[in-house]
Amino acid sequence: MTNACSAPAPRGAPNAHTGLWVGGTVAFVAAWFFVYGLLPGFADAVVAALPLTPGSHAADAVAFFVYDTPKVLMLLTLVVFAMGIVRSFFSPEHTRALLAGRREGIGNVAAASLGIVTPFCSCSAVPLFIGFVSAGVPLGVTFSFLIAAPMVNEVALGLLFALVGWKIALTYLGFGLGVAIVAGWVIGRLHLEGWLQEWVLNVRAGAADLPVATVTVVDRIRAGIDAVKDIVGKVWMWIIVGIAAGAFIHGWAPVDLIAAIMGREAWWSVPAAVIVGIPMYSNAAGIIPVVEALLTKGAALGTVLAFMMSVIALSLPEMIILRKVLTAKLIAVFIAVVGAGILAVGWLFNALFV
Amino acid sequence: MKDVKVLGPGCKRCQTTAEMVQAEADRLGIPITIEKVTDYAAIAGYGIASTPGIVVDGKVVHAGGLPKAEDIGGWLG
Numbered sequence: 001m002t003n004a005c006s007a008p009a010p011r012g013a014p015n016a017h018t019g020l021w022v023g024g025t026v027a028f029v030a031a032w033f034f035v036y037g038l039l040p041g042f043a044d045a046v047v048a049a050l051p052l053t054p055g056s057h058a059a060d061a062v063a064f065f066v067y068d069t070p071k072v073l074m075l076l077t078l079v080v081f082a083m084g085i086v087r088s089f090f091s092p093e094h095t096r097a098l099l100a101g102r103r104e105g106i107g108n109v110a111a112a113s114l115g116i117v118t119p120f121c122s123c124s125a126v127p128l129f130i131g132f133v134s135a136g137v138p139l140g141v142t143f144s145f146l147i148a149a150p151m152v153n154e155v156a157l158g159l160l161f162a163l164v165g166w167k168i169a170l171t172y173l174g175f176g177l178g179v180a181i182v183a184g185w186v187i188g189r190l191h192l193e194g195w196l197q198e199w200v201l202n203v204r205a206g207a208a209d210l211p212v213a214t215v216t217v218v219d220r221i222r223a224g225i226d227a228v229k230d231i232v233g234k235v236w237m238w239i240i241v242g243i244a245a246g247a248f249i250h251g252w253a254p255v256d257l258i259a260a261i262m263g264r265e266a267w268w269s270v271p272a273a274v275i276v277g278i279p280m281y282s283n284a285a286g287i288i289p290v291v292e293a294l295l296t297k298g299a300a301l302g303t304v305l306a307f308m309m310s311v312i313a314l315s316l317p318e319m320i321i322l323r324k325v326l327t328a329k330l331i332a333v334f335i336a337v338v339g340a341g342i343l344a345v346g347w348l349f350n351a352l353f354v
Numbered sequence: 355m356k357d358v359k360v361l362g363p364g365c366k367r368c369q370t371t372a373e374m375v376q377a378e379a380d381r382l383g384i385p386i387t388i389e390k391v392t393d394y395a396a397i398a399g400y401g402i403a404s405t406p407g408i409v410v411d412g413k414v415v416h417a418g419g420l421p422k423a424e425d426i427g428g429w430l431g
Contacts, residue, residue, distance in 0.1 A: 091404065092417075092418060093418070202395075
């Protein structure tokens with residue numbers, strides 16, 4: 001779970017100059033691409049200026065750190081900005097209206113997909129859960145949303161894209177959605193409504209009838225900027241710690257050891273990765289640079305993806321929040337079903353991709 | 355006297371929302387009472403799915419994220 005709380009609702013500026021804002025955004029994006037193009041040269045120059053033997057462990061580690069830190073921060077800023085704008089078109093109330101009364105199956109697919117684009121904050125997970133269930137969104141469909149929203153988020157996708165390429169980012173997106181859809185569907189099939197906390201079942205509220213807010217283009221650009229301030233402002237430290245750990249692995253971790261523990265031959269490494277991942281709580285920002293470094297050292301992709309999904313989707317803080325609405329039995333089912341899905345993804349991957 | 359309720363489990367954003375509403379009411383000279391509703395069951399009873407929410411005289415006017423300052427006057431007026 002990224003504790004990326006949704007950016008504040010767009011503030012309107014009645015007499016703002018729309019043209020100026022749009023022009024400024026275009027200029028910013030152009031400047032972004034210009035600076036991004038300069039990064040490899042910059043990193044080479046820094047490494048060359050340091051008293052390091054080319055090809056040594058230390059030179060490898062420093063080169064990784066100097067190049068990846070600005071690259072990742074820049075890509076993340078752009079992705080979060082774009083996602084902030086996309087999310088200004090959605091709200092949890094709107095998503096709920098789309099999902100209420102949906103059949104299972106289609107509903108699970110819609111819920112998982114909407115989970116990616118709906119602004120969602122772990123601190124409002126409980127109101128969201130009750131808001132969905134009490135307004136007639138089936139329990140399994142609600143779970144599909146709650147699994148996808150933290151797991152498939154812009155920080156995870158942006159970083160995967162930046163560090164390990166678009167193919168793996170798309171794979172993560174596809175399989176993350178798959179786990180959310182199937183796990184939610186299974187939980188729905190089990191008919192566990194009785195395992196919610198009793199007070200949740202007693203909430204009888206319809207959907208509130210909210211006044212329609214007008215959102216201008218300027219509001220949406222501001223929403224993007226707010227998202228960058230909020231999310232990048234929160235995760236940049238994790239990224240630097242993660243990249244430093246990744247740099248260390250790059251420079252010094254022995255290939256043989258990592259390949260033996262996390263390689264394709266070790267079938268048990270997938271369940272081990274899932275179990276180790278549950279109590280670990282890091283957001284995607286800290287974990288992905290480590291993932292990238294492990295991959296280059298011979299760790300198997302399925303094992304690494306399973307580890308990442310487990311760390312992000314099955315986190316103790318979220319369980320503690322959800323404990324307010326779910327009984328311990330239902331939380332156990334949730335962990336078992338989602339964990340099984342992640343396990344399947346890990347093994348499938350290791351079997352399919354050599 | 356307008357009766358305003360700010361719905362939210364007590365996160366920072368909910369606090370800011372309450373302050374914004376109070377500041378805007380003071381600026382417009384509208385007398386209000388603000389009550390913070392932090393109980394999950396009570397929040398859920400208003401039918402919103404994201405917090406902070408704002409209720410004016412029993413009617414939900416806003417849900418999710420900070421409100422726009424210039425909208426607040428309209429809700430209070």
